[in-house]
Amino acid sequence: MEFPKKITVIQTAIITASTIIGTGMLTIARRTVEFGDTAAPLLTILGVLVAYLSVYVICRLGNWFSGKSIFQYSEDIIGKWLARFFSLLIIGYLAVLTALYAREFGAVVRTTVLSETPLEVTTLAILIIVALSVRNNITTFAYIHHFYFPLILAPALFISAVSLKHANVLYLQPIIGNTPTNPMIGILLVAAMFQMSFILTIVIPAMRETHQALKAATWGIIMGGGLYLIMVIATVAVFGSEEIKTLLWPTIELTRITTLPGEILQRLDAAFLAVWVTAVYTTIFSSYFLCIYGIKQLFRFRDHKMFSFLLLPFIFFISSLPRNIVEVYELIKVVGMAGLIITLGYPCLLLVIAWVRKRKRKKGIGGSVDQYG
Amino acid sequence: MRMKHNKPRKIRKMKNSKVIKAPDQMIDEYQNKCIGKELNESIDLIERLLGVNDDFTIRRFHVFGKFKAAMAYFENFNSKEDVQETLKSFMYIPRHLDHQKIEREELKDILFNEVLFRADIKIEEQIPAILQAVMEGNSVVLIEGLNEAFLFGNRNVDKRSIDNPDTERVIRGPREGFIESLQSNLALLRYRLQTTDFRIKSMKVGRLTKTNVALCYIEGIADPRLVEEVKDRVAAIDIDNIADSGYLEQFIEDNHMSPFPQIQNTERPDKAVSAMLEGKVVLLSDGSPFALIAPAVFAQFFQTVEDYTERFIMGSLLRMLRVLALSFALFFPSFYVAIIAFNPELIPTDFAVAIASGRAGVPFPTIMEVLFMEIAMEVLREATVRLPQQVGGALSIVGVLIIGQAAVEAGFANPITVVVIALTTIGSFATPAYNAAIALRMLRFPLVILSGIFGLIGLMFGFILIMNHILSLKSFGIPYLTPIVPGNFQGMKDSLVRMPLWKMPKRPGQFHPRNQDRLGDDIVEEFNQEQSNPLDLQGGYKRWDKKNGVSKKDNSDPNSDHNS
Numbered sequence: 001m002e003f004p005k006k007i008t009v010i011q012t013a014i015i016t017a018s019t020i021i022g023t024g025m026l027t028i029a030r031r032t033v034e035f036g037d038t039a040a041p042l043l044t045i046l047g048v049l050v051a052y053l054s055v056y057v058i059c060r061l062g063n064w065f066s067g068k069s070i071f072q073y074s075e076d077i078i079g080k081w082l083a084r085f086f087s088l089l090i091i092g093y094l095a096v097l098t099a100l101y102a103r104e105f106g107a108v109v110r111t112t113v114l115s116e117t118p119l120e121v122t123t124l125a126i127l128i129i130v131a132l133s134v135r136n137n138i139t140t141f142a143y144i145h146h147f148y149f150p151l152i153l154a155p156a157l158f159i160s161a162v163s164l165k166h167a168n169v170l171y172l173q174p175i176i177g178n179t180p181t182n183p184m185i186g187i188l189l190v191a192a193m194f195q196m197s198f199i200l201t202i203v204i205p206a207m208r209e210t211h212q213a214l215k216a217a218t219w220g221i222i223m224g225g226g227l228y229l230i231m232v233i234a235t236v237a238v239f240g241s242e243e244i245k246t247l248l249w250p251t252i253e254l255t256r257i258t259t260l261p262g263e264i265l266q267r268l269d270a271a272f273l274a275v276w277v278t279a280v281y282t283t284i285f286s287s288y289f290l291c292i293y294g295i296k297q298l299f300r301f302r303d304h305k306m307f308s309f310l311l312l313p314f315i316f317f318i319s320s321l322p323r324n325i326v327e328v329y330e331l332i333k334v335v336g337m338a339g340l341i342i343t344l345g346y347p348c349l350l351l352v353i354a355w356v357r358k359r360k361r362k363k364g365i366g367g368s369v370d371q372y373g
Numbered sequence: 374m375r376m377k378h379n380k381p382r383k384i385r386k387m388k389n390s391k392v393i394k395a396p397d398q399m400i401d402e403y404q405n406k407c408i409g410k411e412l413n414e415s416i417d418l419i420e421r422l423l424g425v426n427d428d429f430t431i432r433r434f435h436v437f438g439k440f441k442a443a444m445a446y447f448e449n450f451n452s453k454e455d456v457q458e459t460l461k462s463f464m465y466i467p468r469h470l471d472h473q474k475i476e477r478e479e480l481k482d483i484l485f486n487e488v489l490f491r492a493d494i495k496i497e498e499q500i501p502a503i504l505q506a507v508m509e510g511n512s513v514v515l516i517e518g519l520n521e522a523f524l525f526g527n528r529n530v531d532k533r534s535i536d537n538p539d540t541e542r543v544i545r546g547p548r549e550g551f552i553e554s555l556q557s558n559l560a561l562l563r564y565r566l567q568t569t570d571f572r573i574k575s576m577k578v579g580r581l582t583k584t585n586v587a588l589c590y591i592e593g594i595a596d597p598r599l600v601e602e603v604k605d606r607v608a609a610i611d612i613d614n615i616a617d618s619g620y621l622e623q624f625i626e627d628n629h630m631s632p633f634p635q636i637q638n639t640e641r642p643d644k645a646v647s648a649m650l651e652g653k654v655v656l657l658s659d660g661s662p663f664a665l666i667a668p669a670v671f672a673q674f675f676q677t678v679e680d681y682t683e684r685f686i687m688g689s690l691l692r693m694l695r696v697l698a699l700s701f702a703l704f705f706p707s708f709y710v711a712i713i714a715f716n717p718e719l720i721p722t723d724f725a726v727a728i729a730s731g732r733a734g735v736p737f738p739t740i741m742e743v744l745f746m747e748i749a750m751e752v753l754r755e756a757t758v759r760l761p762q763q764v765g766g767a768l769s770i771v772g773v774l775i776i777g778q779a780a781v782e783a784g785f786a787n788p789i790t791v792v793v794i795a796l797t798t799i800g801s802f803a804t805p806a807y808n809a810a811i812a813l814r815m816l817r818f819p820l821v822i823l824s825g826i827f828g829l830i831g832l833m834f835g836f837i838l839i840m841n842h843i844l845s846l847k848s849f850g851i852p853y854l855t856p857i858v859p860g861n862f863q864g865m866k867d868s869l870v871r872m873p874l875w876k877m878p879k880r881p882g883q884f885h886p887r888n889q890d891r892l893g894d895d896i897v898e899e900f901n902q903e904q905s906n907p908l909d910l911q912g913g914y915k916r917w918d919k920k921n922g923v924s925k926k927d928n929s930d931p932n933s934d935h936n937s
Binding site: 277 | 716718827828830832837852854858
């Protein structure tokens, strides 16, 4: 058994941020503009706030039931079998999410850099790399996120900063949007992009200072959300909302118009995509890890390593289900929205039930020591 | 893949084996037996065991002309002068004992306390211990009627002089290196660390070689659990031969399958001492000029002594340069392959034209070209390491001509490939630690192949795989990338950059030293004090808080205008 209490506050914040920042980096601008027009930055902020709600709930639950993850404390709250059913649902959902992330990665790589490599090869390659690395324990999991974080942050920030010379402030106005079609869906979509912050549920029990989990998670959301916001602002300011609607991956277009000072590299898109691999990797890594960690805790195994390659064929199978990139994005949209019920609704439900039960017990027995306190 | 480091277990010896008994096995029969009083019997025993050796000598003589005795030793292993000295002190009756009658019972005490003026003398009665002592180079003296033997440390093995360590040269810094002899090495350490806290624990490892291994640490700084763990891991080794400290390293490291060294080796006593002062443990093995430093983190492998002896800005810049060279050595060839083969649009147009014209006559794909050249370069490097110096010059000419010019002219390689390979090779030589450099040099090949398959994405895949492996490594429980990941503030001051010595008041935290304080409390205060400028005649002479008067109007300058 590993000694779990090792992850620091900074590492927790970084894990949250680097898990959030993933494939969404390429599409968030299009997604928000589709539903909110020039209100895209505003939608992003609102989406982050919705996502923060789920993070808040998870942190409260994590503090309340210290040392336990959602797979464990849900059994205390709503009973063994119902909780197991929900846990299984979460695990299945995470497997689908992992598969879709990998598929999306494969599609991007296929379209932009490796046009002759079959899509399945790239998808399988990243899945194998992730499956190899989820065999580590949770401490190394934290180290891996910690190490890649600068690599995720720096290029995105750099490209946003350099692209500013093409920016036009008029494209950002009006802030509330010209004719936003369906801002609610936009907000939920952004929130769905943040739902991998669900990883906190297994990170918090492994933290050294559990009571600072909320602080760490808040910083994580600020870093992740801040980066997304910057990218949305930069993309919208450079292309304008109408243009973005026709671009599949606006961020890649953004990198195409930027050049390095000194002209070491003529273009940046391929180089940016190469570094973007780490962002995708950390996200898939988190979801895969959470998935097999959930299986481990659900079935009360002592080790999660066994499942890493056991799960691989299933995830690969799911990832090859969609027929084309359009279907992938449709699926991501639907699954993401549905996932909000699991990652936002379910923890809220748990919190409310736990709270009610606590109240009841206090009234009933009167001043007895709280079991979970 | 972690090997269990158990405490040593007694392994049952096979009793009734049909193999002809070697003396070593015969000694086992004498376990816990003492030597008898009969001189002839004892001599017979020793003669039977060791007499086959032509260099084994038994010299019979009489102590004080009365008591029969014999001295046994290996004549090439003991120095002649020492043996003669020893015999002399046995045979001469000292003046103060001249007319005294010496009884056999008190002979031992008289000899030990009054006659034998030798420092390294031991009295031993167990037969195996006596034989082992002879094998270690002691001369043994047996006396009729005594059931104990005198052992004299007369060993004489030629050793080379202490000189500049070849693997870790410095421009500024101490020039002495360890040699093969353990005694000399320990003396070098004691000389640099004159504190009562310095501890040396010695062990014997190797069933046949019985190599002396010394575990050195500083009490009160090194974590006792670390010392205990290292000791246990060394004690668990059961092998016949420890030819070098490298053998020890391979038995006590944490991950046996990793290409990365998890224990540092050094030839420099000063480096060993500073490592101990950081809370690490140093292992020396007899017959090896390399000391092992455990635990080791990755950052240690691109640090040199010079980073500390020179001023901190220079040291920091050199360190960053080395990291750059290191990443060049690892990634540059694969980056080149990925760009040329998959993303030529990344190259600036003018340069792309140059590359295209260079590649015009080359029949192979870039990846093959790079792999060929890399392998040729590795072969060349390996050949130069092994060759005697006289031939080395010829080889370098061949290397330069064949690999450089002729390969290009023959249309075998693109000139830019040659440049890339050269940069890579130079980069890998800039890493001070040979074993870390070679690990990265070898990892370059899978990276080239990966980027030949997946382009830049493949390069990133390779990078992620390598980094994940490094991140999962641990040396005695310390994550391999500390102090960067996980961060340690005190350690980070001395990692990629080296902060000024007075900015590092604590020892690096990742090794969990018991005693944290490196600097005194008021050192920074002293730094901040106004400095005295004894030679600045205009400024007056002020030292710390003592003012030696404000300067006079003529500034004490006899040549001043104000001399009235």
